Amino acid sequence: MKDYHFSATLPQDARDIMEKILKECVSLKTEMVSIYNSQGRFVAKDHLSINTSPPASVAAMDGYAIEAEQTFDATDTSPKTIENFKVVQTGESIQGFNAVVPFEEAQIEGRRIRIFQSYYPGQNVRSKGEDVQKDQILVRKGDFLTLFDRVYLKAGGYLEVEVYRMPKVAFLPTGEELVDIVEKEGQLVEFNSIIFSDILQRYGFEVSIFKPVENNLEKLTEKIKELLPSFDIIFVNAGSSKGDRDLTADAISALGQVLVHGIAIKPGKPTIIGKVENKPVIGLPGFPVSMFFVLKEVFLRSFFKAFGLNPKEKSVFAILERRLSSDIGSEEYVRVSIENTDGRNVAKVLKRGASVISSLKRADGYITVPVNVDMLEAGSIVEVKLI
Numbered sequence: 472m473k474d475y476h477f478s479a480t481l482p483q484d485a486r487d488i489m490e491k492i493l494k495e496c497v498s499l500k501t502e503m504v505s506i507y508n509s510q511g512r513f514v515a516k517d518h519l520s521i522n523t524s525p526p527a528s529v530a531a532m533d534g535y536a537i538e539a540e541q542t543f544d545a546t547d548t549s550p551k552t553i554e555n556f557k558v559v560q561t562g563e564s565i566q567g568f569n570a571v572v573p574f575e576e577a578q579i580e581g582r583r584i585r586i587f588q589s590y591y592p593g594q595n596v597r598s599k600g601e602d603v604q605k606d607q608i609l610v611r612k613g614d615f616l617t618l619f620d621r622v623y624l625k626a627g628g629y630l631e632v633e634v635y636r637m638p639k640v641a642f643l644p645t646g647e648e649l650v651d652i653v654e655k656e657g658q659l660v661e662f663n664s665i666i667f668s669d670i671l672q673r674y675g676f677e678v679s680i681f682k683p684v685e686n687n688l689e690k691l692t693e694k695i696k697e698l699l700p701s702f703d704i705i706f707v708n709a710g711s712s713k714g715d716r717d718l719t720a721d722a723i724s725a726l727g728q729v730l731v732h733g734i735a736i737k738p739g740k741p742t743i744i745g746k747v748e749n750k751p752v753i754g755l756p757g758f759p760v761s762m763f764f765v766l767k768e769v770f771l772r773s774f775f776k777a778f779g780l781n782p783k784e785k786s787v788f789a790i791l792e793r794r795l796s797s798d799i800g801s802e803e804y805v806r807v808s809i810e811n812t813d814g815r816n817v818a819k820v821l822k823r824g825a826s827v828i829s830s831l832k833r834a835d836g837y838i839t840v841p842v843n844v845d846m847l848e849a850g851s852i853v854e855v856k857l858i
């Protein structure tokens with residue numbers, strides 16, 4: 472008889488198992504890419520600056536390069552006249568001088584200039600190395616490259632950067648009801664593939680989306696087998712719970728091993744972690760919201776940890792608008808919108824159903840309620856991970 476029950480693995484245990492199989496089965500190669508094509512990639516080694524930027528002290532204004540000391544005590548009523556100066560344009564070296572008087576603040580008198588105030592050394596100057604010093608760390612191994620990391624790399628002398636090649640991942644939806652456009656009763660639009668590709672492409676994974684497979688054990692098993700040689704990780708979507716037509720766990724066991732079926736998280740409980748021919752095969756729940764959180768909080772969190780990656784995700788602190796209750800025994804992800812009221816961030820809890828994408832559309836982020844917490848009081852400060 473089919474077993475309809477699940478035991479749920481604790482979330483941290485499930486993440487540890489995921490991390491272990493990722494380390495065992497996946498290795499990240501590296502490649503050199505142009506700085507211009509490096510957005511959204513993880514750096515594969517520490518990059519130290521080759522250059523100093525600016526390479527010399529340069530003018531920050533168009534004007535006269537001077538020695539600041541010669542202007543000390545100059546005022547409107549007792550100006551100073553200076554003979555030793557050089558006309559410089561913004562960005563030009565001020566070698567031999569230490570300050571710049573903008574054209575509009577001085578009067579030229581033949582080969583001399585008259586100054587009406589004192590200037591300090593370094594005034595209107597971009598000093599040598601003020602932005603980047605030679606040999607300083609520009610980006611660290613594992614850093615997710617942001618726009619300004621890349622600007623910094625180029626300023627520090629790099630035109631190419633060594634990054635990780637992220638795994639090739641397959642997304643295999645299951646269910647004969649899934650179509651691109653609904654034409655008859657019983658059909659539903661397949662949209663989880665958009666969530667999947669967006670979240671993983673954001674971090675540079677090479678994503679391939681396949682057409683839905685029907686709920687047939689033989690067909691599903693065949694399809695997984697066919698994909699194995701070409702991909703590093705296979706994600707099967709839906710069919711993860713224990714309905715009569717939920718076959719993902721059976722297909723994985725037929726080919727390899729199911730290590731986890733059921734995690735104490737909400738939403739996302741029916742998640743499957745498996746291994747076939749030394750490749751991770753992961754069963755994601757069919758509900759879009761569940762799939763989203765499993766990808767973020769189980770798969771990606773474990774992946775980043777396994778390979779020492781820093782995705783630079785952002786979170787903000789907010790005040791919880793209303794008391795929030797949660798089931799003890801599961802780690803719950805609660806979607807919230809953030810509103811700024813009287814200069815303070817207030818987190819408003821949105822609908823909690825796992826099948827409603829409208830609540831994700833409205834959400835700015837989510838709160839994680841730990842396994843052993845059943846209540847967060849109104850007014851408590853919560854960390855909101857931004858979506």
Ligand SMILES: Nc1nc2c(c(=O)[nH]1)N[C@H]1C(S)=C(S)[C@@H](COP(=O)(O)OP(=O)(O)OC[C@H]3O[C@@H](n4cnc5c(N)ncnc54)[C@H](O)[C@@H]3O)O[C@H]1N2
Pocket residue numbers: 644645646648649659660661662663664708709710711712713714717738739740741755756757758759761825
């Ligand atoms: N008797 C039980 N039923 C359910 C349980 C349970 O413990 N016992 N768990 C529920 C929970 S929690 C979740 S989450 C879902 C997980 O469902 P499955 O992974 O088995 O997925 P399906 O039942 O096949 O699909 C659920 C729902 O999502 C739609 N779907 C599936 N794939 C896509 C896609 N690619 N794009 C858009 N929509 C998709 C599918 O049509 C279904 O409507 O199970 C509960 N049931």
Ligand code: MOO
Pocket residue numbers: 736737738739740741756758761825
């Ligand atoms: O685990 Mo389901 O994902 O709660 O809705």
